[in-house]
Amino acid sequence: MPEQPSALHELLEMADLTRPLAIRTAATLRLADHVAAGADGAASLARAADADADALRRLMNYLVAVGVFAEEPDGRYRLTELSDRLRDTHPDQTRSALDMDGGHGRADLCFVDLARAVRTGKATYAVRYGRPLWQDLSANPAWSESFDASMALKTAHAAPAIAAAYDWSLLRHLVDVGGGNGELLIALLKAHPTLTGTLFEQPLPAGAAAVRLARAGLGGRAEVIAGSFFDPLPIGDGYLLYDILHDWNDEDATRILHRCAEAAGETGPILVIEPTDLTDPFIAMVDLRMLVFFGGRQRDIHQIADLAAPTGLMITSVRQAGRLSVIEFHRAGGHA
Incomplete structure (x- = not known):
């Protein structure tokens, strides 16, 4: 017909x-x-x-x-x-x-190579621009600033629900791993006055985060350390990964979780915050962005649990914050 x-x-x-x-x-x-x-x-x-x-x-x-x-x-x-x-x-x-001409809008142009990404299962950003997205942003402060600003706006919309979804005051010192320019850590510190924090990020966004924390009057309750989350992490009693794992393939995501588990010890929680409803059309769209930009992916709860299993972490709670799931991990047998 x-x-x-x-x-x-x-x-x-x-x-x-x-x-x-x-x-x-x-x-x-x-x-x-x-x-x-x-x-x-x-x-x-x-x-x-x-x-x-x-x-x-x-x-x-x-x-x-x-x-x-x-x-x-x-x-x-x-x-x-x-x-x-x-x-x-x-x-x-x-x-x-x-x-x-900005970092985020420039990255979006990689969608014209979506067919290549689907055929190969790999990111197309480096094919188009000559190097991976994170390297490109690190080499260009203007692109990095615009990309981080776009991410910070998304975080600002999600922050109130995240702050309310989990009792962050149970922690003394939270390490925000890959915390961008500090938008979420600022919201958590303001919502929970007894909480202190460390923001751990690459040098360019780390510098922006230090300025923002100081302007928010939180410099005395937070420190900023520049570094890679593939290396040993700073000391804390809780670790936060917000919108981090979906940027990476399974192997690299597990490496990041391993560094968190290593730093958290036997009792410290690791909080992974990601959207997990893969039937949501918006999340399905973001999943394609992760493929094209980074070779990463969105994952459901079970897939995230599978990433953590080799590190000895197991899920102890899941709370919803709008579209986001706040997934709490502890070492198997280490959570009272």
């Missing part, structure tokens, strides 16, 4: 790359900011964006047609609710996440 035209149209619309790339181009060129600042005609907008006037007009024609921008009868552009979110000062920070 022939394909129904409506179904064919829906499929082609779902597969079309024009809309996402047009919106990302608007974000990269800061078009919403320029319109908001008064460059609301095609010629003035092209000058402000340092773009070809004819090509810019054609881009805006499309963005108006799909409702991202609006156009007045006299040819002046204005913001809609959608394009307002593309302003650099909007609290959602959508523009920086979509900016193809």
